[in-house]
Amino acid sequence: MNKLVLQSNALIKERLKEFAHLHKQDNAAWFSELCFCILTANSKAQSAIDIQKEIGANGFLENSPEEIKTVIRKYGHRFHNNKTKYIIEARQFKDIKTIVQSFKSTKEARDFIAKNIKGLGYKEASHFLRNVGYSDIAIIDRHILRWMLAENLIPEIPKTITKKHYLEFEAILEKFSIPQDELDLIIWQHVTGKVLK
Numbered sequence: 001m002n003k004l005v006l007q008s009n010a011l012i013k014e015r016l017k018e019f020a021h022l023h024k025q026d027n028a029a030w031f032s033e034l035c036f037c038i039l040t041a042n043s044k045a046q047s048a049i050d051i052q053k054e055i056g057a058n059g060f061l062e063n064s065p066e067e068i069k070t071v072i073r074k075y076g077h078r079f080h081n082n083k084t085k086y087i088i089e090a091r092q093f094k095d096i097k098t099i100v101q102s103f104k105s106t107k108e109a110r111d112f113i114a115k116n117i118k119g120l121g122y123k124e125a126s127h128f129l130r131n132v133g134y135s136d137i138a139i140i141d142r143h144i145l146r147w148m149l150a151e152n153l154i155p156e157i158p159k160t161i162t163k164k165h166y167l168e169f170e171a172i173l174e175k176f177s178i179p180q181d182e183l184d185l186i187i188w189q190h191v192t193g194k195v196l197k
Helices: 010-023 027-042 045-062 065-074 079-093 096-100 105-117 122-131 143-148 163-173 180-192
Strands: none
Touching: 010 027, 010 079, 010 122, 010 163, 010 180, 027 045, 027 079, 027 096, 027 122, 045 122, 065 079, 105 122, 122 180, 143 163, 143 180, 163 180
């Protein structure tokens, strides 16, 4: 194992503080982050960040579908029609913080999100929960999988990541003596050179 990979830094610590701060915010702030995660699915995180900043928390809750679609298209973001549709449909969960906090565990909340909110599977449901301050679940994306393969933690990367695969990979990462939210950022920075959210 490359020990350098598992060293945190000031930028990562700052990002974790931002997640902890968001954890204390209201339903509207959490819903905005949910929409951000809908936007990041199969698309670039940076353009999703730009879209989230322009639309704002109130915009995700109140803007018309056409207004939201216009901003998504402005940034050349992929799947603008579907992403707009998923955001509008997600408004039935605008009290997402209250919903998440009603579950006994983070993983139960993740199951609910993945099953009930269109456009979010296990990876993006985990991404959302990490971004609103939960540290005990892994975000299994292509960067993490490539790192796991390079470190001989997995024999291959499956073409399709089923729920069974996801939980198996997560169990491997849980063996590290470091919180999952921090581990994810460390690996991401090592692989991409960036610390986004």
